[in-house]
Amino acid sequence: MTNQTFLPSPTVSAFHLGPLTIHFYALCIIAGIGVAIWLGSRRWIARGGRPGQVMDVCLWAVPGGIIGGRLYHVITDPELYFLPGRNPWNAFAIWDGGLGIWGAIALGCVGAWIGCRRAGVSLIAFLDAVAPGVIFAQALGRWGNWFNNELYGDPTTLPWKLQIHQMDQGAGTAATDASGHAIILGYYQPTFLYESLWCLVVGLALLALDRRYKLGAGAVFACYAAGYTAGRFVFELMRSDYANLIFGLRVNTWVAGLICLAAATAFMLLRTRPRSTAFLPTAGPTGAPKTQHSRTDTGV
Template sequence: MTASDSFIPSPTVSAFHVGPLTIHFYALCIMAGIAVAIWLGSRRWAARGGHPGQVLDICLWAVPAGIIGGRIYHVITDPELYFVPGRNPWNAFAIWDGGLGIWGAIALGCVGAWIGCRRAHVSLVAFLDAVAPGVVFAQGLGRWGNWFNNELYGDPSTLPWKLQIHQMDYTTGSAVTDASGAPVVLGYFQPTFLYESLWCLAVGLLILYVDRRFSLGAGSVFALYVAGYTAGRFVFELMRSDYANLILGLRVNTWVAALIFLAGAVAFVLLFRRERSVALSAAAHADGMPAPGPRPPATEQNELEGPH
């Protein structure tokens, strides 16, 4: 096979069945990302003086809120996919077919995290700083759900790493076949899902390194995540060719990425020289709240792994 003949294949199935249950790979990728975010966030939270298990408790509020927020954003920004003649409005609830807007997921997820932090009497800012790299790793894993769904691709391409895209039937969870039984191939495109996944990995590693190296101030770790992720997302949105609503010739998410990048960059500049965030503030201790435990110094070892 020559370089011109090479391509990245896409799956011809997006789900499998276990008895009466239909398991969607999109959902499994999201769940895997959530597990990674909780695992890494828990270790970083412990390094900030938090109790073991608090991250999971807070995520029980943040994750469902984030999923709801992500779906609401997707439906609001692409209503014609669900609410025009010929479309089934009940598909707005079919989250397993894809369609989660990260902006809505982060916004409502932060509301859920705020509720969880209030109930646990801990710092929301410290929680966001602790989970930031895990969240961006989770986003990178979640993009592989788009690979299974044969979605999130760029312009047609002849590059050696071009992505093969099939025509999918999401009611059956498999590719549409032609008269010979072969999966119908729509074409070969830029693998923007892969670019974004790799970018998320790079941003997460950058956050871990910079936070260890410079002991970033309260709130600036999360701001770095916001700025880093949206910088790449802006570029990837310009590359994408799948359907999207436009404003002044640009995709809605392109504008949103640009605006959120500016906000994240400004926040990072304003916050990175502050004191490092901790799970429970000195003011909370003064009010008689129980201390979460000794806070070890921020080192390369315990910031990633937490206390042993």
């Protein structure tokens, strides 16, 4: 047999605890949310916020993000669920994969706006505080695609090619042949890994830029959006999994390109503005003057 190097993929995407089926995709998403809340809380306190406020806002933002991400996926790929022979109830099966980041950010921001209004704090300051944690969460979340054997590019012979199995997501295992061996579909570009590493680089760059230059209100979030979508545009061009097309390009390629241009423009306009602080200019969360809650900005 000819020796060849490749990146293996799991043949198991879930495990069972009694009647419960635990999907690794969900665990990766949960781990990412935990990292985003932890780092966002540290940065929030550095901007004058109180401990626990990020968690309070995330109780609105996280469900909104999950709902928005799934809605975007189902709306842009309805044929996966609503054509004859398809099961419409699978539209709710988030554990099988399929969360569109654009919908997640959009409705996540709506949830954050609601949470910030209830807490009497600045939405812009909140978004700037959590942006680096959010992209680290995306880096972790991409490993859920690895467990599901999805999000890959064209076939390749590169040493770091990704082995992809035919998965039965309902069973949480790879399909097997007559001999009981996992069925291998082929070897492909590991675009899930490229995107995960890119998210890690962008997150570290955000922390470094914000620490050094004290970016203006809204600039950190704009930089996050521009940085992530620049990479996503390239990775979408590499992917070979199913997607709807517009003028020969994947829908997400168009979305990533347009958001990147808009976010880059916003960053250039916002980067020299005064830095955002946690509480609204007129009052803190209980109506007290904002100065009662101000803290030294450490640039975390």
